[in-house]
Amino acid sequence: MRALQPARGTQDLLPEAARRHRRVIETARAAAELYGFAEMATPIFEFTEVFARPIGEHTDIVAKEMYTFTDRGGEEVTLRPENTAGVVRAVISNGLAQSVPLKFFYSGPMFRYERPQKGRFRQFHQIGVELIGVAQPQADIEVIALGSRILDTLGLRAHVVLELNTLGDAESRAAYREALVSAELSEDSRRRLDRNPLRIFDSKEETDQRVAREAPAFADYLNPESRNFFDRVRGGLDRLGIDYRLNPRLVRGLDYYTHTAFEFVTTDLGAQGTVMGGGRYDGLVEMMGGPPLPGVGWAAGIERLAMLIGEPPAPRRPIAMVPIGETGEAAALTIAEVLRYHGWAVDLSYSGNLARRMRRANRVNARVAVLIGEDEIARNVVAVRDLDSGEQSEVVAPTDLKVPIDLSLRELRARLQVFYS
Ligand code: ATP
Ligand code: MG
Numbered sequence: 001m002r003a004l005q006p007a008r009g010t011q012d013l014l015p016e017a018a019r020r021h022r023r024v025i026e027t028a029r030a031a032a033e034l035y036g037f038a039e040m041a042t043p044i045f046e047f048t049e050v051f052a053r054p055i056g057e058h059t060d061i062v063a064k065e066m067y068t069f070t071d072r073g074g075e076e077v078t079l080r081p082e083n084t085a086g087v088v089r090a091v092i093s094n095g096l097a098q099s100v101p102l103k104f105f106y107s108g109p110m111f112r113y114e115r116p117q118k119g120r121f122r123q124f125h126q127i128g129v130e131l132i133g134v135a136q137p138q139a140d141i142e143v144i145a146l147g148s149r150i151l152d153t154l155g156l157r158a159h160v161v162l163e164l165n166t167l168g169d170a171e172s173r174a175a176y177r178e179a180l181v182s183a184e185l186s187e188d189s190r191r192r193l194d195r196n197p198l199r200i201f202d203s204k205e206e207t208d209q210r211v212a213r214e215a216p217a218f219a220d221y222l223n224p225e226s227r228n229f230f231d232r233v234r235g236g237l238d239r240l241g242i243d244y245r246l247n248p249r250l251v252r253g254l255d256y257y258t259h260t261a262f263e264f265v266t267t268d269l270g271a272q273g274t275v276m277g278g279g280r281y282d283g284l285v286e287m288m289g290g291p292p293l294p295g296v297g298w299a300a301g302i303e304r305l306a307m308l309i310g311e312p313p314a315p316r317r318p319i320a321m322v323p324i325g326e327t328g329e330a331a332a333l334t335i336a337e338v339l340r341y342h343g344w345a346v347d348l349s350y351s352g353n354l355a356r357r358m359r360r361a362n363r364v365n366a367r368v369a370v371l372i373g374e375d376e377i378a379r380n381v382v383a384v385r386d387l388d389s390g391e392q393s394e395v396v397a398p399t400d401l402k403v404p405i406d407l408s409l410r411e412l413r414a415r416l417q418v419f420y421s
Contacts, residue, residue: 008122011123020309023306024302031150035145037129040106044079045079048066050085051078051081053288054085054288055081065112066079080111082110083299084254088284088285088288088295097293101139103131104130106128108126110123117271125302126300127300131143131296131297140280141240144242156266161264162245162262162263163262164260165248165260167259168223168226175223176218177197180216219248260279260296261278264277275305281294282295317366319346319416321349322349323371324371324373325374328372328376335370335372362387367386367387369385370412381395383395384415395412396411397411
């Protein structure tokens with residue numbers, strides 16, 4: 001039955017995969033905090049116009065990839081394909097533009113109708129940061145340094161290369177457009193030029209790629225301000241010891257970028273090698289109806305990062321509560337609750353004979369099992385079994401469970417502590 005399959009390009013995050021995702025997100029969240037970026041979240045769907053104009057009508061995202069629909073109230077809404085436009089919308093709608101600089105971190109699902117393949121999905125997840133209100137190159141440097149730090153902490157720095165380019169300012173791009181207009185271009189490329197002359201470098205179409213190969217170097221058309229800005233970004237990265245490779249063909253898929261553009265790229269993922277991409281977007285806030293505020297940020301694909309990290313952290317090893325008989329079950333339930341109250345992870349087995357319950361204890365990789373049967377209860381003890389060595393001993397465990405929850409089971413807790421310290 002088709003409806004029992006996940007929709008094409010979507011996938012379930014089973015516990016192992018979820019732990020990988022969580023490792024990426026928690027690493028990024030902690031690093032973002034070190035750099036003074038505050039976590040925030042915007043809605044997963046917005047009015048379509050939040051994305052359409054800012055991202056660019058002629059981009060692949062807007063032209064082919066958005067999940068757009070009319071809701072039951074007749075509103076045209078879109079599942080967010082990326083989060084920069086949403087964050088900027090939030091800055092404007094919450095009147096935050098007065099209190100710049102703003103530094104935000106986010107993570108969550110994004111949606112693009114793409115052809116699914118390794119590292120490319122229709123629902124995927126991103127972490128990202130935005131630094132809004134700082135025109136100086138320090139912002140670009142800090143944002144890249146944060147990205148680099150995250151990749152470092154994930155153990156990926158040796159697997160990725162930072163590629164860097166400048167898209168210059170509007171004046172430089174206009175000069176470049178002039179140069180290209182007199183070049184031999186196909187009708188198609190000429191149309192693309194209109195909005196963003198650098199777009200030809202991002203095109204996967206053969207005609208555009210030919211033009212891109214033969215086009216004059218954009219660097220020769222940078223005005224002094226743009227050149228100076230780029231030099232300062234590079235100088236800052238050099239001082240921080242962040243290596244990069246200049247890539248004059250690197251342009252971003254969205255129209256709103258200016259000056260710095262960068263990507264962290266790996267060869268370990270086949271064609272889907274870009275794990276993190278970003279740049280400066282000085283015109284975006286104003287274009288969306290806010291004051292003329294500069295901005296810079298990046299977004300990274302969690303699935304791609306998660307595939308690259310080694311083993312995800314193992315889940316913590318719980319205590320297995322293994323009751324025998326009905327009285328045992330009642331006692332186990334209460335003891336489990338007391339232990340959890342004190343911060344232990346406890347896996348309570350619900351049914352089956354002793355052998356079956358012990359199998360479950362092994363399956364959940366418990367460190368230790370606490371066995372409670374009629375006989376133990378009668379003697380006011382529980383059996384504690386070390387599941388690694390198989391050794392077992394008894395501990396006094398008052399089953400007078402009316403004592404205050406935080407005072408009871410002192411001895412049992414002391415014994416269990418040995419296994420987890
Ligand atoms: P690509 O060139 O791979 O299509 P992009 O330039 O469209 O990437 P961005 O919009 O810059 O990507 O998004 C930033 C990051 O999000 C990418 O570098 C990638 O890691 C991830 N990403 C983008 N699209 C997808 C997708 N469809 N599935 C999984 N990850 C994605
Ligand atoms: Mg893409």
